[in-house]
Amino acid sequence: MKGVLEEEGVSIPYFYTKLGRSTKKLAILLPGKEYTTQGPMFWYANQVYLEQNFDTLQFQYPFMDIEEDKLPKLVHGMIESFLQQHEYDSIHFVSLGLGSTIVAYSLKQDVFSNVQCVWYSPYIHQDSVLDALLNRPCKGLVFLGDESELVHEEGARLIEEKEHLIIAQVGGNALFESVSIEINIETMASIAATIKQFIQHQKIELIEEKTTIRVYFSLYGNNFPLDAVSEKLGLQPTNLDKDGNPIIPPIPTNHPYPESFYHVTDWELSTDDEESMDLEVQMSQIIGKLRSKVPVINELRDTYGLKSHLQVVLHVHYGKSPVMTLDKKVIEFAHQIQTEYIDFDVYVFPFDENLSFG
Structure with a gap:
């Protein structure tokens, strides 16, 4: 279902997938500045959440002319308005880059219960995002690209020490906000399988496949x-x-x-x-x-x-x-x-x- 959410005179398109069967779980997908929810990281994540009996809400703000510092408050307001019309008791945020600033803002408001997060290359160089990762105790799965210029070394070290976070290093990939981002299909399959484990168990069990x-x-x-x-x-x-x-x-x-x-x-x-x-x-x-x-x-x-x-x-x-x-x-x-x-x-x-x- 396609639509538009409005807040303070700003309109942002969204795509809402509601399962035919009843569910009380929702995954909210918040992409990066130049990386839409149609990119492989979000496409696969969306499929995994649907398979795990989640409805999904995808925001489509990339490439829109919106001031970055205003985006978190605007989208948070849209999410709250949306949830007033739909009843969910479990929320998962999936974000990339700029989208992580929205998650950080939403977590700070303490208005959502039973929240978990999947962070693709979060803006840990920004204080608000690093604070959310370190001090909001909701379970989180964090993917960091070791070639990304946005990876803040001290921030990465700090979040690795947190027991409520699972840190996955995606080697050989610059998980940053770019339309040219490239992830080979084998790594993408591993990322999707990791997200599935996180949804099911809130932990990752490394299983070595046998011949x-x-x-x-x-x-x-x-x-x-x-x-x-x-x-x-x-x-x-x-x-x-x-x-x-x-x-x-x-x-x-x-x-x-x-x-x-x-x-x-x-x-x-x-x-x-x-x-x-x-x-x-x-x-x-x-x-x-x-x-x-x-x-x-x-x-x-x-x-x-x-x-x-x-x-x-x-x-x-x-x-x-x-x-x-x-x-x-x-x-x-x-x-x-x-x-x-x-x-x-x-x-x-x-x-x-x-x-x-x-």
């Missing part, structure tokens, strides 16, 4: 009876796909998703995505269940005109690549059932060296 392996065996063809295959093999499949059925996206989305359909019928037996540094472990789990079924697999292949393949899905984190040996028993099994191929689907995730916590 995982999943192996699955697939029997596929045209419209064959899946139940008959399960019965013949004496195994319960981990996944079934039917020719002509719609393909459901793996991650729900509010955006239009082009409708598509399966073109083959598929019977699968799979391991879980398991932490592993040796492919032999997961491959043995699958082969161990199927080795005695070789005659049945071949009979099903001939009866229904089926094909088969073995698939390895590998997620490599922190450069920890597992042993990827295909031993004799795997090769023999693949030959005995005349499998089409053994495929490796490898996802290598980059090191995230651009986000650290003080």
Whole structure:
């Protein structure tokens, strides 16, 4: 919902997203001087808050001709007027640069209860903002760019000592108010995940992702009876796909998703995505269940005109690549059932060296 809020003769556009379900939580997004809420830092933050059952209110004052020293009082008045018309019992402020002066002013008024803050590169060189960070005990997550000219070294040291604040250093990025700000997608994903943890727990737990392996065996063809295959093999499949059925996206989305359909019928037996540094472990789990079924697999292949393949899905984190040996028993099994191929689907995730916590 788009609209305009007015205070002392000044009008500022806003964008208000209200969830279809009822919520008492609101995130107020206050961008920088030249960085709008459509920039990636605010776009991702907005999505995270919506996913966490918050309504969101985005102010659109960047590039407007408003005196900076008057902006905090004006926007604070607009926020108060807005909240008089809407009932919320939890408020989160998300600000960048100039927006932090608005948060500092609002916190000083002591009119909001149950307030938490996400600060992107706050103006800690300004006394009002530094005072708000140090002396207003609301929980806060502070992102500082170590290349920013606006990072006040003494102020940064002081806020790092405060227990109610979590300090995240975004290395290699100048988190300042500029339309040319650049943050790589991996770092942006880490920032979004950090905000999500902060919303849920008011603390950050550093979780190191582990390399995982999943192996699955697939029997596929045209419209064959899946139940008959399960019965013949004496195994319960981990996944079934039917020719002509719609393909459901793996991650729900509010955006239009082009409708598509399966073109083959598929019977699968799979391991879980398991932490592993040796492919032999997961491959043995699958082969161990199927080795005695070789005659049945071949009979099903001939009866229904089926094909088969073995698939390895590998997620490599922190450069920890597992042993990827295909031993004799795997090769023999693949030959005995005349499998089409053994495929490796490898996802290598980059090191995230651009986000650290003080």
